[in-house]
Amino acid sequence: MKMKGVTCSCRWQVEVFSLRSGVWRNSYGNLSNNLVNLERPHSQVTIDGSIYWFGVENTVGSDTEYCFLISFDLTSEEFGEIYLPNELAFRDKVELHLFNYCDSLAVIRQRILDDMIQVWRKGNGDSKSFIKLFTIKKPYRYMSSLPLGFRMTGELMMRKANNGEDSETLIDYDLFSHHINDLGIESKCSSLLVCSYKESLILLDQSDI
Structure with a gap:
């Protein structure tokens, strides 16, 4: 489109x-x-x-x-x-x-001044209201991290800039336990991206997609 x-x-x-x-x-x-x-x-x-x-x-x-x-x-x-x-x-x-x-629509607000992260989720059913789920203070050494998306298990994936280096690392953050896991994926020049997908079979001759 x-x-x-x-x-x-x-x-x-x-x-x-x-x-x-x-x-x-x-x-x-x-x-x-x-x-x-x-x-x-x-x-x-x-x-x-x-x-x-x-x-x-x-x-x-x-x-x-x-x-x-x-x-x-x-x-x-x-x-x-x-x-x-x-x-x-x-x-x-x-x-x-x-x-x-x-599987719900979520908006993250990363407050620039104090580096707090707020997670808001759209209400269930026909509701168009949003509710605030979490307010998170990022650990000091992850202040420069940027949210990229959520895993299916609910962890927040972030791009962490490595201090003094032109590189970045992909990490995930458990919103409940506050555990941070280094996923061992590195990149440069803010090129790390995360995309979600679902495996599906599409029959192009059955409907107008």
Whole structure:
């Protein structure tokens, strides 16, 4: 799927690619006209047939921006909006990270000033509310670590910068026991990334995917 702002228009143009037909379909979709930008579109999360991104809108009557979540249902091809608690919505966008946590939508806020990590999870069922699960103080020698995602067992994977070196190490952090495990994977130039996947069999001739 591709999305872009249309010149001289307050609407967004949406293009959806079908694996079955092998072509792009043009659609304006039902995105909010107030949407200013998609924040870090490459860091999307897919859960239960919907894709999620951070979006940015302006507060009505002011220039104040706030973050919220945009969803795209892969079956109905419709967009939705999920509004975040004020504690997340009006914070610096670079502090926020979107992840899949145990098959639930989760937002991590890494507070820059005191290096605390907050883990928020979307409510179960039809609820669009978020609840705060954890507030974590990172150990001193891991202050420069950056959250990358969650393992299936719930540990938070982070990229730890090695002091005095142009390198980084992949670690995981148990949110309950606070145990930190060095996974033995190193890289340079902030190139460590983590992606989730599920093994599945897709029959392209059975449905329009």
